[in-house]
Amino acid sequence: MTFSEYLMEKLQPVWRKNHSHPFVREMGSGELELAKFRFYMIQDYLYLIDYAKLFALGAVKAGDLKTMGEFAGLLHSTMNEEMSLHRAYAARFGISENELEQAEPSPVTLAYTHYMLHAAQNGSLAELVAALLPCMWSYWEIGKELARIPGAADHEYYGEWIRMYSSEEFGSLAKWCIGLLDQLAEGKPQRELDRLEEIFLHTTQFEYLFWDMAYREELWPE
Ligand SMILES: Cc1ncc(CN)c(N)n1
Numbered sequence: 350m351t352f353s354e355y356l357m358e359k360l361q362p363v364w365r366k367n368h369s370h371p372f373v374r375e376m377g378s379g380e381l382e383l384a385k386f387r388f389y390m391i392q393d394y395l396y397l398i399d400y401a402k403l404f405a406l407g408a409v410k411a412g413d414l415k416t417m418g419e420f421a422g423l424l425h426s427t428m429n430e431e432m433s434l435h436r437a438y439a440a441r442f443g444i445s446e447n448e449l450e451q452a453e454p455s456p457v458t459l460a461y462t463h464y465m466l467h468a469a470q471n472g473s474l475a476e477l478v479a480a481l482l483p484c485m486w487s488y489w490e491i492g493k494e495l496a497r498i499p500g501a502a503d504h505e506y507y508g509e510w511i512r513m514y515s516s517e518e519f520g521s522l523a524k525w526c527i528g529l530l531d532q533l534a535e536g537k538p539q540r541e542l543d544r545l546e547e548i549f550l551h552t553t554q555f556e557y558l559f560w561d562m563a564y565r566e567e568l569w570p571e
Pocket of ligand 1: 393396397431483484485488556559
């Protein structure tokens with residue numbers, strides 16, 4: 350069993366909680382209130398700005414040119430493909446790019462991005478990958494699950510989101526990341542594997558908190 354298979358099997362109950370969050374379920378059924386999706390888009394844009402920095406740090410920490418190039422590609426596709434989805438949604442909501450970039454991160458957005466950046470800056474390349482893998486992997490899994498719901502991928506608002514995250518292109522990036530974590534975990538002492546598992550668990554749980562924050566439209570206390 351590979352390390353990623355082990356993580357997926359062991360953390361299945363935590364993982365499933367993300368899939369069954371009302372935000373995710375209602376995106377699939379088309380019943381999600383647009384205001385919640387709008388709120389999510391803004392926070393997710395801020396999230397992606399920091400998330401993209403993980404790829405830059407991955408390029409810095411890469412042990413060979415091929416891996417460095419893959420991280421550079423991920424940085425490029427996050428900034429130019431994934432974030433352009435958000436920019437297009439923002440335009441539909443009447444939010445300018447400047448407003449988007451200047452929005453205030455919620456406590457959960459800040460905690461999540463700072464946790465990932467801390468792991469990426471202070472840990473090994475394996476720790477950096479363990480931090481970002483749940484983001485890529487869970488979005489791909491959720492995208493595919495929602496795409497199987499009849500009509501969901503054609504929804505006026507949520508269809509585009511579902512098509513992007515269920516796509517082959519997004520899936521191939523997630524698969525590359527899974528393979529890299531398995532490769533980096535090989536031969537590592539148990540103590541280090543435990544640390545990778547802990548980081549992977551934390552960012553999986555942060556994914557849940559992020560859906561929840563968006564569903565509740567939760568900002569700082571007044
Ligand atoms: C919170 C979150 N997690 C993951 C992804 C997928 N890159 C995202 N856009 N936003």
